[in-house]
Amino acid sequence: MALSPQKCLVEDRQVPLDATSDPPALFDGTTRLYISYTCPFAQRVWITRNLKGLQEKIKLVPINLPNRPAWYKEKVYPANKVPALEHNGKIIGESLDLIKYVDSNFDGPSLYPEDSAKREFGEDLLKYVDATFIKTVFDSFKGDPVKETASVFDHVENALQKFDDGPFFLGELSLVDIAYIPFIERFQVFLDEVFKYEIIIGRPTLAAWIEKMNKMVEHTQTKTDSEYVINYFKKFM
């Protein structure tokens, strides 16, 4: 009996492959997304795959990064990082490139609007996310996050107010939301727990956006345990 689409939405998590695991049948025509369950960059591509309904077309291959298999670097991705996508006989990396690649090269709803004003704003936000937003927040862990992250969280709050045809960065849900959510949800947990700093206070649009993102099972099933995030981020203090 075929599964209903609703049932396909939530998948069991497989045990990640480690140094003792054999590789999958590489380049056999299967499309594989190599991830780590805890990596926010990989999470971007995982969410994209889920939102496009590609659970059966793109097979998830979780890797145990601290004890990763040697074949991963040797045979799959010389950069030895996740995410990586095996598709049509080649390997593609870099999460921001990959979310666009998956959106453009696979079936499913488009996650980037055609409207030129939205695209232009989306590109600015995609340039901002890793180079400025994430970097500023991580750097602040060694100092005073309340002061040092105010400008970047305000930038996000203001960006979310730009289009009023929906609660997302470009109005409708897009790759921009997917690029930011894995980081914003981790920063929210960590800054609250360690610095008693609630990023949503005084930022109602950000608060509403987080709430909306947390209603999407395609995203919630990709979340990382808060305790893991807190302990991992403490290394950056």
Ligand SMILES: N[C@@H](CCC(=O)N[C@@H](CS)C(=O)NCC(=O)O)C(=O)O
């Ligand atoms: N710029 C890359 C960053 C990917 C990345 O740093 N992934 C981490 C895990 S979150 C990784 O694979 N680290 C393994 C290593 O550096 O050895 C992207 O956006 O995909």
